[in-house]
Amino acid sequence: MFGAGGGTTSYREVEETDVIFLWGANARENHPIFFHHVLKALHRGAKLFAVDPRRTVSAQWADDWLGLHVGTDIALAHAMARVIIHAGLANEDFIRRATSGYEEYRQEVEQFTLDVAERITGVPAEVIERAALTYARAGRAVICWTLGITEHHNGTDNVFALINLSLLTGHIGRYGSGLSPLRGQNNVQGGGDMGAIPNRLVGFQDWTTDPSVRQRFETAWNTTLKPEYGKNLSEMFEAMDHGEIHAVYAIGENPARSEADQGRAERLIRGLDHLVVQDIFLTQTAELATVVLPASASWCEAEGTVTNSERRVQRVRKALEPPFDARDDMWIIAEIAQRLGYHWGHPTAEETWNELRTLAPIFAGMSYRRLDNEGGLHWPCHDENHPGELFLHSRLWAEPRGGPPAPFHAVKHEMPVEMPDDEYPFQLTTGRRLDSYNTGVQSGGYTSPLRRGESVDMSPEDVARLGFTDGERVRISSRRGSVEAPIRIDRNLRPGLVFMTFHFQDDVRTNLLTIDATDPKSGTAEFKACAVRIDPLGAAVTASIA
Amino acid sequence: MTALIPIEPLRKSVEISVDSRPVSVPEGSTILDACRRADIEVPTLCYLDTLHPVNVCRVCVVEVEGSRVLVPSCSRKVEPGMVVKTDSERVRHSRKMVLEFLASSVDLSTTPEVAEWLADYAADPERYGPPAPPSAAGERDSHGPGHHHAVEPGFRATVAQPVKLDNDLYIRDYGKCILCYKCVEACGKDAQNTFALTVAGRGFDARISTEFAVLLPDSACVYCGNCIGECPTGAWMFKTEFDRRAAGTWDESAQEVTTTICPYCGVGCSLELHVQDNEIVKVTSPLDHSITSGHLCIKGRFGWKFVQNRGPVRQSEGVDRG
Numbered sequence: 001m002f003g004a005g006g007g008t009t010s011y012r013e014v015e016e017t018d019v020i021f022l023w024g025a026n027a028r029e030n031h032p033i034f035f036h037h038v039l040k041a042l043h044r045g046a047k048l049f050a051v052d053p054r055r056t057v058s059a060q061w062a063d064d065w066l067g068l069h070v071g072t073d074i075a076l077a078h079a080m081a082r083v084i085i086h087a088g089l090a091n092e093d094f095i096r097r098a099t100s101g102y103e104e105y106r107q108e109v110e111q112f113t114l115d116v117a118e119r120i121t122g123v124p125a126e127v128i129e130r131a132a133l134t135y136a137r138a139g140r141a142v143i144c145w146t147l148g149i150t151e152h153h154n155g156t157d158n159v160f161a162l163i164n165l166s167l168l169t170g171h172i173g174r175y176g177s178g179l180s181p182l183r184g185q186n187n188v189q190g191g192g193d194m195g196a197i198p199n200r201l202v203g204f205q206d207w208t209t210d211p212s213v214r215q216r217f218e219t220a221w222n223t224t225l226k227p228e229y230g231k232n233l234s235e236m237f238e239a240m241d242h243g244e245i246h247a248v249y250a251i252g253e254n255p256a257r258s259e260a261d262q263g264r265a266e267r268l269i270r271g272l273d274h275l276v277v278q279d280i281f282l283t284q285t286a287e288l289a290t291v292v293l294p295a296s297a298s299w300c301e302a303e304g305t306v307t308n309s310e311r312r313v314q315r316v317r318k319a320l321e322p323p324f325d326a327r328d329d330m331w332i333i334a335e336i337a338q339r340l341g342y343h344w345g346h347p348t349a350e351e352t353w354n355e356l357r358t359l360a361p362i363f364a365g366m367s368y369r370r371l372d373n374e375g376g377l378h379w380p381c382h383d384e385n386h387p388g389e390l391f392l393h394s395r396l397w398a399e400p401r402g403g404p405p406a407p408f409h410a411v412k413h414e415m416p417v418e419m420p421d422d423e424y425p426f427q428l429t430t431g432r433r434l435d436s437y438n439t440g441v442q443s444g445g446y447t448s449p450l451r452r453g454e455s456v457d458m459s460p461e462d463v464a465r466l467g468f469t470d471g472e473r474v475r476i477s478s479r480r481g482s483v484e485a486p487i488r489i490d491r492n493l494r495p496g497l498v499f500m501t502f503h504f505q506d507d508v509r510t511n512l513l514t515i516d517a518t519d520p521k522s523g524t525a526e527f528k529a530c531a532v533r534i535d536p537l538g539a540a541v542t543a544s545i546a
Numbered sequence: 547m548t549a550l551i552p553i554e555p556l557r558k559s560v561e562i563s564v565d566s567r568p569v570s571v572p573e574g575s576t577i578l579d580a581c582r583r584a585d586i587e588v589p590t591l592c593y594l595d596t597l598h599p600v601n602v603c604r605v606c607v608v609e610v611e612g613s614r615v616l617v618p619s620c621s622r623k624v625e626p627g628m629v630v631k632t633d634s635e636r637v638r639h640s641r642k643m644v645l646e647f648l649a650s651s652v653d654l655s656t657t658p659e660v661a662e663w664l665a666d667y668a669a670d671p672e673r674y675g676p677p678a679p680p681s682a683a684g685e686r687d688s689h690g691p692g693h694h695h696a697v698e699p700g701f702r703a704t705v706a707q708p709v710k711l712d713n714d715l716y717i718r719d720y721g722k723c724i725l726c727y728k729c730v731e732a733c734g735k736d737a738q739n740t741f742a743l744t745v746a747g748r749g750f751d752a753r754i755s756t757e758f759a760v761l762l763p764d765s766a767c768v769y770c771g772n773c774i775g776e777c778p779t780g781a782w783m784f785k786t787e788f789d790r791r792a793a794g795t796w797d798e799s800a801q802e803v804t805t806t807i808c809p810y811c812g813v814g815c816s817l818e819l820h821v822q823d824n825e826i827v828k829v830t831s832p833l834d835h836s837i838t839s840g841h842l843c844i845k846g847r848f849g850w851k852f853v854q855n856r857g858p859v860r861q862s863e864g865v866d867r868g
Contacts, residue, residue: 011813030811032770032843036738036841043735182813186810187812299806299808301853306814308813317804317805317806446850
């Protein structure tokens with residue numbers, strides 16, 4: 001956001017805020033300990049709004065559940081903005097001095113009257129209005145989101161629509177007011193921090209636009225950097241499809257199961273000339289590899305750091321000896337470099353971190369000693385005396401304003417790429433459950449009393465209408481593939497919406513169904529929306545399946 | 547440019563006397579806080595920094611001048627000029643009785659420090675006679691109010707009963723339960739807000755219970771394990787620890803504790819891995835970590851087994867890339 005790739009707000013502030021939006025985020029199940037901080041706020045009297053097509057266990061704690069139709073987030077956010085503007089609650093002083101692009105945004109949201117928004121989103125007009133007014137009038141307010149916002153073909157625009165609301169009301173850059181994307185993996189934030197993204201070097205530095213950055217890295221690394229961005233994951237698959245990429249080195253990623261439209265992903269992976277997989281397991285992707293490099297588990301068999309959703313960098317430490325011939329990721333990478341003619345030796349995690357601190361100013365003050373003693377530090381942390389920043393963008397409130405204005409984005413509402421029709425009448429949305437995780441390679445390792453395996457969750461109305469029974473195995477088909485799973489009746493789903501996870505890939509390959517309609521800006525596929533049909537087992541599948 | 551972060555309002559100091567020593571603590575502190583500041587040891591069982599005090603175990607009681615009854619130091623706030631005695635005859639006698647009654651009726655074999663306290667206070671639980679026979683499985687769970695039957699004369703009543711084993715993650719050994727309420731608080735409003743546990747029954751029949759005493763897998767339990775994290779006596783215990791204790795392979799002196807970060811979602815919970823013989827045997831979280839306050843979810847608490855289930859890498863069948 002505004003040049004920094006991280007959430008603005010700390011958990012401590014969430015406890016002390018007045019209004020919380022969980023937007024496309026089921027934190028009670030997927031970020032349970034973050035939800036403890038939300039609960040502390042609720043016990044203090046804060047209001048909670050849950051925006052989710054499903055009435056999740058998080059929504060059950062909310063003052064209002066905004067049960068919108070899948071993929072109508074922008075229409076909802078714009079309608080809230082229109083309510084706020086027409087009520088005279090836009091923070092015009094903040095807008096004038098800290099933002100740009102307001103007029104165009106104001107015109108874009110004007111068409112989203114409460115009637116229009118109710119029709120598009122399915123959320124009652126008075127609930128939209130109440131949410132908007134409560135947000136705008138709050139002393140402090142935080143919007144949290146996760147994959148319900150980003151796993152759409154227009155996920156980046158969805159995020160912009162939420163950022164707009166914070167700019168409109170000035171709920172940004174102040175203690176207890178901000179924007180908090182909850183990260184789904186323990187180091188997804190850290191991956192971005194460390195430059196494991198195609199368009200930034202460590203510390204979110206752009207070497208293609210800032211010559212001083214490029215020079216600093218070229219000098220430190222004694223190399224020449226190509227002045228162009230790399231490819232994101234979806235672009236890599238595109239490039240494999242076009243024959244531009246022939247070899248892949250996958251570290252700790254299981255794309256043969258985690259990608260949308262899995263049939264295509266697996267076909268492209270099988271078509272590679274050379275596939276190296278470095279992982280702690282022999283994953284389904286590793287099964288397809290030319291070379292498998294067994295790695296140690298980074299969170300308990302190696303030293304290092306991770307960054308959480310509040311930008312707090314914390315130490316991971318070695319507690320176990322890795323099994324068999326598994327080696328530390330850094331050791332493997334250094335050995336490969338050696339074979340390629342680069343003699344890096346084998347620096348320790350701390351030595352590598354200290355080099356990084358000299359190259360990325362936002363981590364400069366984070367010595368291992370401080371990380372150990374202070375329970376982690378929030379970036380940016382510019383020097384050894386800097387306490388780290390609990391929240392970002394206070395510069396927007398400074399007089400005169402620090403840095404460039406924060407832009408509004410007049411993003412357009414668009415429905416999901418594939419909407420239900422007569423042939424595929426149900427909307428499938430995907431997500432996680434409390435006790436399981438992603439493709440199940442980690443969480444499958446323990447026996448959970450809560451686990452009931454994969455299912456297709458349906459509303460009681462749909463189950464009754466189609467004459468199915470709870471637990472009956474059915475065939476779920478999309479235009480891309482077809483799987484079998486038992487039905488589970490879920491009273492928290494509305495008719496027409498069905499839900500599946502992707503935790504049980506050996507049994508039910510849910511991502512055979514999902515669509516790889518991809519957001520060109522983020523490279524993320526629309527895992528949250530595709531059209532499926534549900535048939536009894538044994539029935540002839542009339543629809544053609546590619 | 548300075549970011550405006552609210553700071554805690556400055557609290558006035560309050561001067562009190564503890565065991566004839568002057569102690570100064572911030573307004574709003576408890577007598578227990580003052581004792582700790584003065585390095586005066588006060589035993590506690592039901593108290594925990596992260597929970598609201600429930601004042602039920604009474605082992606932390608102290609004498610306050612002018613107070614008719616002994617007061618629980620864990621919740622009583624200091625007042626200026628308060629004169630506190632932690633080691634008077636009255637306090638020692640009260641603690642001795644509390645410890646004696648607890649030890650006479652509950653198995654305290656896995657309660658840390660309690661053996662020392664029993665010795666310090668010369669508590670003698672055996673003087674109440676030999677233990678009555680243990681209850682049958684589920685028997686105590688069915689006692690309604692008013693149905694209490696005294697044990698045979700000459701025997702002492704106990705809460706001994708078979709261990710409840712109904713899932714793979716944790717066990718309930720109610721024969722070790724002192725009814726400190728910590729699990730109820732942790733499952734309830736102080737942390738997890740799941741409310742799967744409460745205290746059922748009255749008097750000596752009171753016991754921790756799920757709704758209608760159903761098995762844990764049939765209850766609202768979400769297996770966060772925060773009840774185990776808070777339990778002071780081992781009445782709630784990790785299955786891994788229970789099995790190793792049963793097999794005689796639980797050895798805390800051979801365990802190393804390493805703090806790291808949970809491998810699952812992006813919240814960043816601090817995990818303390820208790821490792822024995824290169825195997826994780828249990829997972830806790832530091833009480834003073836501001837993200838977790840010692841609390842975890844099912845994945846953080848139990849989801850670590852995958853690192854130990856890794857087999858040797860098989861020869862990959864690979865793909866013919868001819």
